[in-house]
Amino acid sequence: MIQLKRLxxxxxxxxxxxxxxxxxxxxxxxxxxxxxxxxxxTAIGMMLGQVWPTSGEVLICGYDVSAHRRQAxxxxxxxxxxxxxxxxxxxxxxxxxxxxxxxxxxPRRIQEVIEWVGLSGRERSLVRTxxxxxxxxxxxxxxxxxxxxxxxxxxxxxxxxPEGIHEMRQTILRLRQELGLTILLSxxxxxxxxxLCTRIAVLNQGWMVxxxxxxxxxxxxxxxxxxxxxxGLAVKELLQARMITRDRDECMIALSPGVETDQIVRxxxxxxxxxxxxxxxxxxxxxFYLSLMERQRKAQ
Amino acid sequence: MFGxxxxxxxxxxxxxxxxxxxxxxxxxxxxxxxLAFKFTRWQSEMERLLEGNGYLALEYVSALTVALIxxxxxxxxxxxxxxxxxxxxxxxxxxxxxTLRMILSRPISRFRLLLVKWLxxxxxxxxxxxxxxxxxxxxxxxxxxxxGMFVFIPGQIFNVLSPADGLxxxxxxxxFMTLNACTVLGIALMFSSFNIKPAAATILxxxxxxxxxxxxxxxxxxxxxxxxLTFHFHAWRLVFSxxxxxxxxxxxxxxxxxxxxxxxxxxxxxxxxxxxxx
Numbered sequence: 097m098i099q100l101k102r103l104x105x106x107x108x109x110x111x112x113x114x115x116x117x118x119x120x121x122x123x124x125x126x127x128x129x130x131x132x133x134x135x136x137x138t139a140i141g142m143m144l145g146q147v148w149p150t151s152g153e154v155l156i157c158g159y160d161v162s163a164h165r166r167q168a169x170x171x172x173x174x175x176x177x178x179x180x181x182x183x184x185x186x187x188x189x190x191x192x193x194x195x196x197x198x199x200x201x202x203p204r205r206i207q208e209v210i211e212w213v214g215l216s217g218r219e220r221s222l223v224r225t226x227x228x229x230x231x232x233x234x235x236x237x238x239x240x241x242x243x244x245x246x247x248x249x250x251x252x253x254x255x256x257x258p259e260g261i262h263e264m265r266q267t268i269l270r271l272r273q274e275l276g277l278t279i280l281l282s283x284x285x286x287x288x289x290x291x292l293c294t295r296i297a298v299l300n301q302g303w304m305v306x307x308x309x310x311x312x313x314x315x316x317x318x319x320x321x322x323x324x325x326x327x328g329l330a331v332k333e334l335l336q337a338r339m340i341t342r343d344r345d346e347c348m349i350a351l352s353p354g355v356e357t358d359q360i361v362r363x364x365x366x367x368x369x370x371x372x373x374x375x376x377x378x379x380x381x382x383x384f385y386l387s388l389m390e391r392q393r394k395a396q
Numbered sequence: 397m398f399g400x401x402x403x404x405x406x407x408x409x410x411x412x413x414x415x416x417x418x419x420x421x422x423x424x425x426x427x428x429x430x431l432a433f434k435f436t437r438w439q440s441e442m443e444r445l446l447e448g449n450g451y452l453a454l455e456y457v458s459a460l461t462v463a464l465i466x467x468x469x470x471x472x473x474x475x476x477x478x479x480x481x482x483x484x485x486x487x488x489x490x491x492x493x494x495t496l497r498m499i500l501s502r503p504i505s506r507f508r509l510l511l512v513k514w515l516x517x518x519x520x521x522x523x524x525x526x527x528x529x530x531x532x533x534x535x536x537x538x539x540x541x542x543x544g545m546f547v548f549i550p551g552q553i554f555n556v557l558s559p560a561d562g563l564x565x566x567x568x569x570x571x572f573m574t575l576n577a578c579t580v581l582g583i584a585l586m587f588s589s590f591n592i593k594p595a596a597a598t599i600l601x602x603x604x605x606x607x608x609x610x611x612x613x614x615x616x617x618x619x620x621x622x623x624x625l626t627f628h629f630h631a632w633r634l635v636f637s638x639x640x641x642x643x644x645x646x647x648x649x650x651x652x653x654x655x656x657x658x659x660x661x662x663x664x665x666x667x668x669x670x671x672x673x674x
């Protein structure tokens with residue numbers, strides 16, 4: 097559905113995206129991760145033909161966005177962080193205006209979408225009277241109007257309250273289940289990505305530093321939370337014994353392959369280091385992401 | 397679809413309150429000028445000028461004459477201000493608000509988008525000029541009779557016209573005023589298409605016009621008047637000359653049309669080349 101081939105973007109002296117190659121297959125919810133300035137929004141801008149690549153190719157639904165914009169974006173909907181509308185016009189008028197840039201949309205279809213996103217009864221109100229959550233729903237409505245096959249969501253939960261974030265997450269799942277859409281989700285919320293995505297790419301300073309199935313992020317290391325009298329001494333001892341590979345956060349250790357927690361306890365107790373607590377911690381996407389970033393920092 | 401895009405652009409433009417600032421300001425300015433004409437020595441000085449040239453003042457201090465007197469400073473000063481304000485907003489304000497990013501995630505070409513914006517701006521310019529002319533005449537008619545028209549622009553035009561001819565030329569002059577307004581709007585739209593703030597686009601357009609206006613007033617530049625934009629903006633006044641200087645009017649119209657085309661092409665090139673980011 098999306099194919100980026102050796103994509104580069106340079107703003108002046110700054111290289112925003114470096115040799116980015118990735119493919120988003122149809123039917124996936126694909127996560128695009130990275131800190132601020134990593135190049136996510138620039139990459140999305142290039143996918144939508146808003147930012148011109150310095151070199152490389154962007155294919156959306158099989159069409160080159162730069163050369164065949166109309167065909168490439170015909171079946172694409174997009175939502176950006178802090179969705180912007182014509183605040184002085186009604187929601188319906190906004191939807192009419194924005195959808196007209198893709199195709200003629202019937203009033204009935206607009207009403208259907210308004211009902212789908214749960215804005216019925218407020219569609220004639222001026223958008224300036226809308227809460228942030230309602231604006232997010234309106235953004236979703238405008239993205240769904242051209243009956244897209246691909247949705248590009250750039251930080252869709254940004255600025256929403258916890259209830260709004262939960263609602264957005266449920267909506268994204270509904271979109272795939274009920275409408276069968278392919279979704280590219282760029283987000284800071286690692287927990288959200290973990291719950292929704294099947295595959296992810298991680299960007300760092302314009303480079304793609306990881307690409308793969310979400311499951312692949314969880315199998316590398318077993319982390320354990322260890323509480324002792326002297327964590328530093330315990331780590332030193334365990335490293336010498338090659339029972340752990342590394343530590344972090346003054347309380348977490350990564351077990352070497354084949355090592356179990358009872359062996360750790362035994363080793364520490366034998367060395368007169370009291371163990372107050374030892375709990376296996378399931379590795380989250382956040383753990384994976386942070387360790388990936390740390391490795392990148394060290395590599396530099 | 398093009399008609400639909402244009403209609404939507406008009407919704408956006410005329411849905412905004414700030415679009416109407418110009419209309420409101422014109423109404424206020426017209427009434428202020430009308431009161432000044434009626435209740436100061438302005439009227440008596442004009443009557444003296446007419447009588448000094450052998451005309452019966454009562455026949456020519458009319459709604460048409462006063463409407464034209466009101467138009468001259470408003471077309472020179474207020475009209476560029478408000479068209480530049482709207483033109484400066486057309487692209488830059490949408491970038492600033494983030495709505496352009498929403499639009500450009502859709503399969504519309506940038507050229508078409510800019511073209512409908514330019515056309516919507518042209519419609520706004522025409523509406524502003526027509527409203528200006530109609531209200532000037534309407535307000536003047538409330539205070540002055542429907543009689544012959546006296547046109548006096550020092551050093552350029554001195555003419556008296558029958559009410560029918562006066563109205564015909566008055567209406568005809570609005571075509572050229574609309575061209576002036578479109579030109580100012582086109583210049584502001586051109587600046588607006590670059591990566592700058594809406595206010596900066598408006599100020600740049602007005603600065604360009606102001607520089608032209610200042611140069612036009614400096615005797616040294618008299619021989620270069622034909623290169624100054626504001627010189628060609630006077631074409632609408634020439635309509636009232638007797639005989640009408642068609643060649644000079646046609647030259648000014650050609651220059652203004654060329655400026656319109658040039659500014660639009662520069663705007664299209666700049667808009668096409670730039671990156672639209674949040």
